[in-house]
Amino acid sequence: MTPGLRVALQSVRPAGGRALLALLGIVVGSAAIAATVSLGQNAAAEARREFQAVGVDIVAAYALPLDPRHPQGFAADRAEEMPKRIPGVELAAPVAFASVESTTSVGTNVFGVTAAFQQLTHLGLASGRFISSFDAAATFAVLGARAPAVGSDIRLGDHIYRVIGRTRETVSNPLMPGDLNEVVYVSLDSLKRLTPNYSIGGMIIRLRPGSDQAALAQQIHDFLAPDIARGAVTVSTASQLIAAMQAQSNLYGNILMAMAAIALTVGGIGIMNMMLTNVLERRSEIGLRKAIGASEVDIAAMFLIEALFLCMGGGIIGTGIGFLCSWLYAAAMYGAFHFSLLPIVFGVLLAALAGAAFGFYPALRAAQVHPVEALRGD
Amino acid sequence: MSHDDVLRAVAISRSYGSERVLRSATFSLRRHESCAVIGPSGSGKSTFLNLIGLLDAPTAGTVEILGHVVRDYGSQSLARLRNRSIGFIFQAFHLLPRLTIRENVALPLLYRGVSPAQAAAAADELLDTLKLFGKQKSYPGQLSGGQKQRAAIARALIGRPEIILADEPTGNLDSETAADVMSTILNLNVALVLVTHDSALAARCSRVVTIRDGAME
Numbered sequence: 001m002t003p004g005l006r007v008a009l010q011s012v013r014p015a016g017g018r019a020l021l022a023l024l025g026i027v028v029g030s031a032a033i034a035a036t037v038s039l040g041q042n043a044a045a046e047a048r049r050e051f052q053a054v055g056v057d058i059v060a061a062y063a064l065p066l067d068p069r070h071p072q073g074f075a076a077d078r079a080e081e082m083p084k085r086i087p088g089v090e091l092a093a094p095v096a097f098a099s100v101e102s103t104t105s106v107g108t109n110v111f112g113v114t115a116a117f118q119q120l121t122h123l124g125l126a127s128g129r130f131i132s133s134f135d136a137a138a139t140f141a142v143l144g145a146r147a148p149a150v151g152s153d154i155r156l157g158d159h160i161y162r163v164i165g166r167t168r169e170t171v172s173n174p175l176m177p178g179d180l181n182e183v184v185y186v187s188l189d190s191l192k193r194l195t196p197n198y199s200i201g202g203m204i205i206r207l208r209p210g211s212d213q214a215a216l217a218q219q220i221h222d223f224l225a226p227d228i229a230r231g232a233v234t235v236s237t238a239s240q241l242i243a244a245m246q247a248q249s250n251l252y253g254n255i256l257m258a259m260a261a262i263a264l265t266v267g268g269i270g271i272m273n274m275m276l277t278n279v280l281e282r283r284s285e286i287g288l289r290k291a292i293g294a295s296e297v298d299i300a301a302m303f304l305i306e307a308l309f310l311c312m313g314g315g316i317i318g319t320g321i322g323f324l325c326s327w328l329y330a331a332a333m334y335g336a337f338h339f340s341l342l343p344i345v346f347g348v349l350l351a352a353l354a355g356a357a358f359g360f361y362p363a364l365r366a367a368q369v370h371p372v373e374a375l376r377g378d
Numbered sequence: 379m380s381h382d383d384v385l386r387a388v389a390i391s392r393s394y395g396s397e398r399v400l401r402s403a404t405f406s407l408r409r410h411e412s413c414a415v416i417g418p419s420g421s422g423k424s425t426f427l428n429l430i431g432l433l434d435a436p437t438a439g440t441v442e443i444l445g446h447v448v449r450d451y452g453s454q455s456l457a458r459l460r461n462r463s464i465g466f467i468f469q470a471f472h473l474l475p476r477l478t479i480r481e482n483v484a485l486p487l488l489y490r491g492v493s494p495a496q497a498a499a500a501a502d503e504l505l506d507t508l509k510l511f512g513k514q515k516s517y518p519g520q521l522s523g524g525q526k527q528r529a530a531i532a533r534a535l536i537g538r539p540e541i542i543l544a545d546e547p548t549g550n551l552d553s554e555t556a557a558d559v560m561s562t563i564l565n566l567n568v569a570l571v572l573v574t575h576d577s578a579l580a581a582r583c584s585r586v587v588t589i590r591d592g593a594m595e
Binding site for chain 1: 424428431433434453454456457458460461462466468470472474485486488489490491492533537
């Protein structure tokens, strides 16, 4: 380090009230940057978490009848047939839906499933067992982790069901037809007695690892579409959903980044203005420093370092605020916060960059101050 | 140029646009010599001092400092030469108000690359010599005019320069303090160029030159 640079570092003094005002833009910009990066990372972490339980090789197919009063569903043998007809499919689980009055609620979501559903979604059990192929139309129910229930029996519609198990808490997944923690599972055949409009409205499918999801989704669609004569079939893949979530997150991120860029520019101009005023006010000091041995580079470095420190200070404050905001948001939205150093580094670094960029011109002006004129002016 | 000369200016001129402020001044200064530069206001005294102090560049002629012919020197080289060879004393003191007296005095050494601790120790020693005991941690605003100028003298001396250039160093002081400060300056035992209006002060130097209407007589 040159002596001039060392003196410049030693000359940095706490900024006054004028600097605080100029720093507002830098603080806002850094906060937006830190929040954007942190929120993006949290959204990505949340997407990873949502698919961690079921995996990313999951596809969900749903029947969309034209007239909801006359639901149409997939044929009962489709789930067994699909892995045989489409080589990329490993396992398929049919799901029928109903909303019925229960012991504790007037609108309990009931899923009619087979044993394959648990196998496919990796639903853990806190107690008892899941629906099995031997249950046929038995009035057995498995409760989701948060499904309300009293005692060992539950009334579903006009029937009393024996509670044979309760699932563990699982992370909700956007591919699933609802929050798996809040539903009651019964066997497919058993659901027929609970609703007059019984139909297999959904199919959860696991693909073989590494398969072409888009191509298989099309094959699955073509395979299931003939079942729904008056309506449509939607097929969503995990990678599609993750990409959509990422795209949405990127869109918000881009908007925030644009705001951050504007705030940093406005803040940078404020800093430049303040530094130019500083140069004017400190002309005599510049002249004196030049007289006693400071070169133009030393003087420029002194002002540039001041702008840099000032903006980094603003950057640190802003990054802290942005980080706090993203923590509060993530805690409220996802119930967890994914910590990373990247937003901190980004926030402070870009603020420092703004300091260097907008401090450059005032530093240049300071370096060009003529010592004779500066010393005469005092 | 005598081998004993520390400063030499040969036919230096300075013009601002079409106005010639200094015309072909030739001057030399020997080691330990004190020379007063006198003349009426606006005659070109300060311009001459700025040129031989390397704060300004002549439009014609050359300046030689301790054998270095200063021509086409860059900002870095000029700054280094000023730092090592020349000490400035100004009428307005030019002490930095945000720095303590110790920090003000130590500043030239810091630009030379001396460590802050060593520079502070040297400053303290010099401040004691110049009768500024206990003022190391004071700020310029807390000192009297005479004390400020003695601190400025300490700053000029701390780098042990061969040449001291003083521009009206007693101009802002009362007569008693001025006499005291002048005695201090004259006893520095370095080559001195003193710009002054005061002929009585000038008479205390070993040589007097006069500048009138930009010409050295």
